Amino acid sequence: MKSLLLSIIKKEFFHILRDPQTLLIIIIMPIAMIFLYGYAITLEMRNIPTIVSDLSKTPESRLFVKKLVSSNFFEVELNHIDESSIDKVFRRREAKCIIVIPKDYSTGIVDSPVTYLQVIIDASDPNGAKLISNYVNNIVNQSNLEMNLGNSAPFTIQPRFLYNPDLKSANYFVPGLVAVILLLISALLTSLAIVREKEKGTMEQVLVSPINPIQIIIGKLIPYLILGFIDGLIILFAGVFWFNVPVNGSLLLLLLMMLLYIFNGLSLGLLISTIAQTQQLAMMMALMGTMLPTFLLSGFMFPIESMPILFQWLSKIIPASHFVQIIRGIMLKGVGIPELISQISFLTLLSLVLIIVSIKKFRVNLDA
């Protein structure tokens, strides 16, 4: 019994080692991904190309422009823009934001209670547009505060950011990335494991031997579990030591959870492998079944609360969304099993279901 299982594991290991090009991709891809994604994903905007049309040309208006410049959010170009050329500026992407300081700006500040400032934003990128509008408003609020020192506000707000006080993007994205990369890699790894042998006909040879389906499935899983775990360790290492994301909770728990999660992804891939008839189909299924949902519905980049209710439900059955909460919880919040019990039990349950279904499916295929 034992030695049979061992020989399947050995065989699968040899198969992996025989194709060094694939092995190299499997190791290098996650590393490249965590570095490039870790750096490129920042939702804070800097150097927003901005044209300021200063019709007032007074010390007051120049003071406002100076405030814009010193905020570092805007790359200001002073230029006169009339109404008809606004469209052209945006179409040529010469600026994302145009601020028009009206002619009566400085007289307005002295004489009337309210002075208006025109802000025109290229909203073809809506998220960026919202941020730009926020930045402008912050600067305007600051100016208003300085102009009305005598009239203090009735109360103030004191913000306190928990878990990530500097609001570092990396702290948010790196744990999420670990979740995304691990699922993609592990599902892709096993999605071909059985269908490949089906295509080549070697599966029939295995079938005539006295090995039972459970042993085949487990034997195929273990080598990839080790490979996936190595991948996981590498990217976790990069996240902690390169991007300085803290591990506030228990490292042991984190590693255990990672193992559970990789097992989950591998079982998903195995299931695909037992269903698909050709390698090409298996790959497409693995890509479609894992890439889109994990990227979009895991909460790794886009907040789940803002999605339509149907998608919020969908996100609940995706393993990545649970692991994202687990890894963020352990790394950033420093929480343990009690806080994460529902996510952990879901992942365990899902793994069991997936593996049982793939063994069943595999058996049916055998009889047919």
Added chain:
Amino acid sequence: MRNILYLIQKEFRQIFRLKANLVIIFVMPFIQLVILGFAITTDVKNISTMYVDMDRSQLSRKIIRTVSSGEFFTIKGSTDQTEAAVKKMDSGKIKLAIVIPQHFENNVLSGETPEIQAIVDGVDGNTAGIALGYLTQIFKQLQRNMTMAIPSAQPRHIIETQTRMLYNPNLDSVYNIVPGIMVMLLTMITVFLASINIVREKEIGTLEQLLVTPIKGRELIVGKIIPFAIMGFVMLNVGMLAAGLIFGIWMKGNLLLLYVISVLFMLSTLGVGIFISTIATNQQQAMFYAWFFSIFAILLSGFFIPIENMPPWVQIVTYLDPLKYFMDVIRGIYLKGSGVSDLVPEIISLSLYGSTMLSLAIIRFHKRMS
């Protein structure tokens, strides 16, 4: 020329023989549009909020009422202790806690400027910042109404912004996503299918059979490229139709211009596809390479993350990405109605990129074959 036609015919027969291919061309655009269009909202709303009202006064209740009206905040209950709220945040049940201290109303009336504490889950920095922004706006409005009601010795001067959002006044994320999906679809078809298709023929050995026929290598390549370009083209149109039908987003600019530029774009991605087929020895490798390429090319195209946000060295890398240019083009034509004169640099870059990439790939393919 005749040979090329035969090859194209053969390729299409193979494509249509597999039902899955038809599904990919005609159904995938719809599925992707629906999933991406609805799921990707960078809008922040329904923030789970808890309040800790230690004052229990008229004013504190008024503040909570104001916060909970509107779609930004969803009140998930109240408690008397800050620690209880933080515990809830630990387990991920809430994202924001508003703490109103004791004697708040009395202190406001006596002019002592008390503090309201906003405890924000900072894990998602972007959402945290936006949530705090909303809260600040609501409070500013409240404060304004309160101070305006009290007569003051000093005159007040306030600058107000009149903001105009061009091209997408309601700030719907869909507008940004739809052109992006077109780029993704074209990339998938041309890079994935083309590379896997060629590698498969290599694996089965039918490519060698073709090589011993009087068909020239050049003809073989053209015969491989054209069917996938046509498939991509059909998919683009299906995608545009789907975007119009599902989201009511129709193109503003010139259709012909978009067609011409998408052909230029496909030159470079087909080049990548063929290039991959020359380095991969089996289908699994081809898929990994294709996947590797797309996952980076999509990131660097500015689909989800504006390129301006990225650090300078990453911005330089994006110039190597053909998807970046096409993304600018298709967003411009689709949303802003940009014309040829607005897109000159992108058109030049895409033509250069496409012709170099494709010729390099073809040269390599020839070397490999002979």
